[in-house]
Amino acid sequence: MSQLKESQHLKIPFKVIKEATKNFKTCVGKGGYGSVYKGELLISEQHTTVAVKRLNEKFGQGIKEFLTEIELLKGQKHQNLISLIGYCDERGEKIIVYEYAERGSLDQYIRHDKTTDTLSWLGRLKICLDAAHGLDFLHNHAGKHQAIIHRDIKSANILLDCDWVAKISDLGLSKLSLAGLDRSAVISIGCGTLGYIEPEYYVNCTLTKESDVYSFGMVLLEILCGRLCYVRDRDVFQLSDYCYKMDKLHTVIDPNLRGEISYDSFLRFKSIAKGCLHRDRKQRLPIYRVVKELEEALKFELAAEEAVAGGGGWRQNL
Numbered sequence: 534m535s536q537l538k539e540s541q542h543l544k545i546p547f548k549v550i551k552e553a554t555k556n557f558k559t560c561v562g563k564g565g566y567g568s569v570y571k572g573e574l575l576i577s578e579q580h581t582t583v584a585v586k587r588l589n590e591k592f593g594q595g596i597k598e599f600l601t602e603i604e605l606l607k608g609q610k611h612q613n614l615i616s617l618i619g620y621c622d623e624r625g626e627k628i629i630v631y632e633y634a635e636r637g638s639l640d641q642y643i644r645h646d647k648t649t650d651t652l653s654w655l656g657r658l659k660i661c662l663d664a665a666h667g668l669d670f671l672h673n674h675a676g677k678h679q680a681i682i683h684r685d686i687k688s689a690n691i692l693l694d695c696d697w698v699a700k701i702s703d704l705g706l707s708k709l710s711l712a713g714l715d716r717s718a719v720i721s722i723g724c725g726t727l728g729y730i731e732p733e734y735y736v737n738c739t740l741t742k743e744s745d746v747y748s749f750g751m752v753l754l755e756i757l758c759g760r761l762c763y764v765r766d767r768d769v770f771q772l773s774d775y776c777y778k779m780d781k782l783h784t785v786i787d788p789n790l791r792g793e794i795s796y797d798s799f800l801r802f803k804s805i806a807k808g809c810l811h812r813d814r815k816q817r818l819p820i821y822r823v824v825k826e827l828e829e830a831l832k833f834e835l836a837a838e839e840a841v842a843g844g845g846g847w848r849q850n851l
Contacts, residue, residue: 537620540603543618544620544622545618545620547623550572550630553574553583554571558570559571559572566586566589566598566705567586567588567595569585570585571583571584571585581633582635583618583630583631583633584633586628586631587628588627595705597705598705598706599620599629599705601707602703603617605681605707605709606704611667611670611674613664613670613700613701614667614701615631615700615701616631616632617629617630617631618631631702632694634693634700634702635695636692636695637692637693638691639660639664639699640687640688640689640761642693643756643760644761655831655834656697657757658798658802658827658830658834660697660699661753661827662824662828662831663699663700664691664701664749664752667700668686668745668820669820669824671683671701671745672742672819672820673821679710680709680710680742681704682707682708682710682740682741682742682745683704683745684725684740685724685725685729685748686729686748686749687725687726687751688755706725708740710740710741728751728762729763730744731744731747733814734747743814743819746817746820747810747817749823750806750808751810753805754772754810755772757782757787757790757803758785758786759786759789760785782806795834795837798837801826802827804826805818805823805826808822808826
C-alpha cells in the first residue's frame with residue numbers, strides 16, 4: 534500500500550510471523566479487528582515475546598484502522614504507550630506486531646476474573662497515573678502542533694506489563710488534530726465503545742481532546758468501583774448513572790477496597806473523576822492537570838501508609 538512507503542523498515546515477512554507464533558497457536562485476545570496471538574521474535578539478537586494482531590478480513594473491516602495504527606505509532610516512544618515493533622502486509626494478510634503486555638488488559642482486573650489478582654488501591658492509583666501519562670503524551674507531546682485523540686479510551690485498551698506498568702494501546706480509531714492553532718476539534722462520525730463515549734461527541738460528531746478525558750473519567754470510576762461502566766446482565770448497570778451524583782459514589786465503591794483507601798486520597802480521586810466527567814467540555818480537566826491531581830492522590834495514599842507503618846500516626850479510611 535502506498536500509505537506504508539515510509540514504514541518499509543518495519544515490515545516483517547509473513548513467514549517470520551508464522552514461525553514466531555508457531556502458526557498462530559496461542560490466542561491471547563479477540564476483538565472487532567481480529568485475534569491477537571502470542572509469539573517470539575528475534576530482536577537485536579534477543580528472543581523477545583510479542584503480541585501479534587491479525588486482521589480478519591472476513592468481516593470486511595479493519596484496513597483503515599490497520600493503516601492508522603501504523604502511521605500514528607511509528608516513531609512514537611513512551612513508557613506508557615504500547616510500542617509498535619512491525620507489521621506484515623502480504624498474501625492478503627494485515628498484521629501488526631507490538632510489544633507484549635504480560636499481565637493483559639486492565640478490564641480483566643476490574644471484572645475480578647478468577648484468574649486475575651485483586652489490585653490494591655495503591656496499585657490502582659499507579660495504573661491510573663501511568664495511563665494518564667500515556668494519554669498526556671498523545672494529547673500534548675506526540676508532535677509539534679499536533680495532538681493524537683485516541684477516540685476509544687477504555688479499560689480494555691489499557692495494557693499492563695510484567696511490572697504492572699500501564700500502557701495505552703489500540704490507536705486504530707485515533708484522529709490527528711492540530712494543537713494550538715485554533716483547529717483542535719475534528720469532525721468525525723461518533724464511534725467508540727458503549728459507556729465510554731462522551732455524550733456530546735456522540736450527538737454532534739465533534740471530537741476534541743476533552744472527549745478522551747471523559748472516557749478516561751469512566752475508567753477512573755471503573756477502577757474505584759470494581760465494575761465495568763456498562764454491564765448487560767439480568768439488569769443493565771451503567772456507572773454513568775453516578776457521573777453527576779458524586780455524593781453517592783461511596784455507595785458503589787469496590788468492596789475489596791473498603792477500609793483500604795485513605796479518606797484524603799478518596800476525596801482527591803473523586804474530585805478528579807468529577808473533573809473529567811463534567812457536562813461542559815470547557816470545564817473538564819485537561820489531561821496534564823489530571824496527571825498532576827493523580828500524583829497528589831498518590832502522595833496522600835503513600836503518606837497515610839507510611840504513617841501507619843512507622844507507628845507514628847493513624848489513618849482515616851473510607
